[in-house]
Amino acid sequence: MAKGGLVLGTTAALAAAVAVVGFQLANPSIAAFRDSPKEIVDEAWQLINREYVDGSFNKVDWRQVRRQYVENRDYSSKAEAYRSVREMLKLLDDPYTRFMDPEQFKSMQIDTSGELTGVGIQLGMDDATKQLTVVAPIEDSPASRAGVLTKDIITSIADKSTDGMDINQAVALIRGPAGTKVKLGIKRGDRQFDVELERAKIEIHPVKAELRDTNIGKVGYISLRQFNANAASDMRKAIQDHVNKGAVGFVLDLRSNPGGLLYSSAEIARMWLDNATIVSTIDRKGESERLTANRQSLTNKPLVVLVDGGSASASEILSGALQDNKRAVIVGTKTFGKGLVQSVHSLSDGSGMAVTIAKYYTPVGRDINHMGIVPDQVVELTKDDLERLNKNRDLVGTVSDPQFAKAIDILSGELKKVSSR
Template sequence: MNQYSKTFPWLKSILVTGAIATTATLSWLAPIGSNRSVFAALEDSPKTVVDEVWQLVNQEYVDPSFNQVDWQATRQQLLNRNYTSSEQAYKAIRDALEPIGDPYTRFLEPEQFKALTDQTAGELSGVGIRMGVDEKTQKLVIIEPIENSPAFKAELKSGDKIIAIDGKSTQGMSAEEASALIRGEVGSSVTLKISRQGQNHFDVTLTRAQIELPSVHYTLKQEGQMRVGYISIDEFSSHAPEQMQRAIRNLNSQDVNGYVLDLRGNPGGLLYASIEIARMWLDEGEIVHTIDRKGGEQKFSANQSALTQLPLVVLVDGYSASASEILAGALKDNKRARVVGSTTFGKAVVQSVHSLSDGSGLAVTISRYYPPSGIDINHKGISPDVKIDLTSAQQRRLVTQPMLRATIEDPQYKQALTVLENTVLAERGLNQPTEPISVR
């Protein structure tokens, strides 16, 4: 389910998330100041990765003082050691990075790097099912098949239980363990034994394929007399802009009165994805600007390419981070949208992610970013225009009953509807509707 394409189509992209934010570049660096003999001595050695990490941090880290760490002395200490295994080298790398004091500059073991590149690519090779373990029965269950995936085309359904994978019982198996068995090379096959209510157990053989993961979800909601285009974004993957474009155009064709854009729980993603999406809502104005270690500034602005001018409300919470904050900040500061919810996470730094020679990776903080207001939101977050925090009980209810999210049983969504209704009425001015647009 989570193998990644070896073509790395997402490399050399800037990505910002609450966990890490990255520019992915495929790099293999010779040791600084080394000659051929030293280079050869490092080749195929765990020390190679150690020195690659040191060099990348030395060249790119946003703070040239390295938090007052003597980074040159760190290199000598790292290279004076002998590493008999990758695990020893990985531990030395983590120990060396810790004094810098930046949780976002971090080393990624090969499996972690795979997971990150899968996530940012927005693609997986597999059969296209989201799985979980039913709390009551402890059975492995299909949460949903991904649209147009092999599982979707085979008409697997939400609620189907997976009894066996290639003849191996799934009894007591976690979703992660099942995923490891189901994933595989594109073109290979896997057989699932399915239990469906009202039917005998049956086998389904699926051919693994490259699958585009949906990160943008949308629907038309009839809220009283108001037609609301509701759009949520899970993360800013490489496919998010095209998915957002389809969402807006589809909802525009259904004559919506306005939009609610839900960024709650969105940890971020590709920087350029957030910029492209901001341009779909904004005709003019700055979106974000970044400042690197040398004080170099880069500005990104709207370019007269907005797909709609209809009223917009943005929903955020404490888990809306990085790329989510870029989008929310751009729409708020340019007065394109009203922001409703809780104060956002507060991560305003950008990383680059590099592939290392042994398949591991490194995330390095390379710049800081600022919304159009110029306010530093790092560790502070973006304050909503209309603040409404959920109680612990409300949060638990929405987690345990996800079908209530984005309904009038969801207090933040309900508040967003009120704000949207007021905005729609205000923009109509004297042309008040003959029937009230009521969402209460």
Template sequence: MAMTTRGLVVGATVIVLSTVTIVGAGLHLKGQAFFQDSPKELVDEVWQIIDKNYVDATFNHVDWRATREEYLDRPYTDQEEAYTAIREMLEKLEDPYTRFMDPEEFENMQIDTSGELTGVGIQLAQDEETDKLMVVAPIEDTPAFEAGIKAKDVIVAIDGQSTEGMTINEAVNLIRGRVGTSVNLTILRDESETIEFPITRARIEIHPVRYSYQNQNGGVGYIRLTNFSANAAEEMQEAIEDLETQNVVGYVLDLRSNPGGLLYSSVEIARMWYDDGSIVSTVNRQGSIDIQEANGGALTDKPLVVLVDGGSASASEILSGALQDNDRAVLVGTQTFGKGLVQSVRGLGDGSGLAVTIAKYLTPNGRDINEEGISPDIAIELTEEQREELRLDRTLIGTLEDPQYAKAIEILNQQVAAQ
């Protein structure tokens, strides 16, 4: 099976390319009406895709042909029954990354790597103790930011509907909507003040790269990469080129809590840091190996320290593993997540989608990091107090008040002095 890095996803949670229908395997030729009238055909189509492409030829030691007979012998009266059967069938693989998405889930997932979304521009989290929906932060220059939504605001109602018992996904589905339409958020602030925020939805561009010139050790370029979306490589190039004009002596690349994204983004970004050597190899179930190499297009050769932690996964591990194996960077932080599998995401005929694990990847030195992760060169574990302090005040991230960053600066200073 030929693999193209542009169609592959390596997120810790499955996230998809905005142009994912290009790998639809011709399914759209039958049209949505066909699958809606014949839900059994959709079940069989999913089975066929898994049969042809799944990375494990034993299908987790499941008799996959018998599985087909079992599920095609069932009667299906509507799409929902077919969806339930498909999810049940995929559970036999015991692979959390191979999964079915109904049309709504598939549409929502496509925005994760497209680089833009439609909504009001807030990042949500669920309090572990109270289950309340809390605003992590409003995204700058978005409707929520301009309306006055603040970090730590608690959303208690959406268009008058209480959020009690509501999941993040359910809340997101209610908040998102067409450009120009409105949503009313009821906010509890400081546990005492209730405020109504009518907000008009807009198209929001997501920027995965944040960077700054740090006046330390003669000038350090600090780059934080939050995900490997479709626009990540372009923004990374702009960041490096800008910092180079400011004559930085070295770089700190922050990949902490970066869950991954598109494989080709990680490859393109790796090529910005070194000229020669391999980046990653992907191996499918036939043993076919596709190797991605540096191409002589490095933008800088200055010292580099990379920050990683347990939230650095997949594409983050590809990039950090490549930099480590090629002796291009020193890794500081804690063990990475350990997700070394690659998914292909396909649009199905009725508007639903399927993510299929089709390959595993290896670092340049041949390391299979799945479930193992990548060990940093310098281990720096944050205490619970330090972690909580950074969570409550995110402006401290990437400053000397951030212990892992402070260690990165120390290492970078040693490298600059050695040069």
């Protein structure tokens, strides 16, 4: 992973059974303080003081926080220090800025390798209700096979109520050795039920690509599940393969894609765009960085992008860039609405922190935080649709999938426009 990698996505900020991150090494000069729990608290305070996106710290007196947690308190153990760091960060009221103990941070780094051990649930914290909510189940994972769905509320883990439980605590309870089991309490609408899941090793393949034979010809169907370190290279191979095989158009499926790495989303955008702005980021000083596409596109064939409420952050950057530049038609339902960027740092004792450092804006200047990307063509899936597609994943991305079927209709119209020119 590149030093200083930037993170986008609910997976990184709201880690669950999977996390996709970039990280950077701590300043070596800090290493001398490794045996001092108090210095861990100081490191965490300094990171927020130096990098946090909001210079007012969400109206928290950050100097007073230092006096309370660093200057006027001694620590006898790292566990004490970790509790204080989490207390400090909680004051910011930012679910995306979080602390990870060494084991959690190590797990986060392992996850970037594309394999994890768990049940395959990506969790988020609902901003309004503060409830642990499923952002997306990973395809072909224990959770997916058991029928866990996006927007399910996790009410208990191993018979422990999740009321007041943060993401880190939930992750610690859900994860465990392959072959062991964990029981989850789930609320779905008015229904409340338990699901017992057996933990397993889960390989994460970010791209699934197939050439579909349709009534308009061969259509390249590419499903991108997350923006990890392998996503761009896998995407490039898929597009080139479909172009070589005569695809007349493409459907890019970003449904339930919770995000990932900033550079990955930018690289993938460049495969579809020529001479266009992809995204702008603005930090606490108001300094803007703009990422652009410069004549690197792999195809100019018509493109439809599928999104839903589980499409977050890096997915929203990509779909927003394609929508604003009129390169693609967006189909589905409104996206998650996360317009924040995190940088992930290792601390001197092997623990880590994700810190919100910037906001991002689409090419025409839209701030999608909490607002999301609204599709050009809204197509809702019914409850029956969701359960049918979840039970038989082979139907996803076929004409039995209403959102994909709409995409084919749109591609048909786009091809007719091209042929009439």
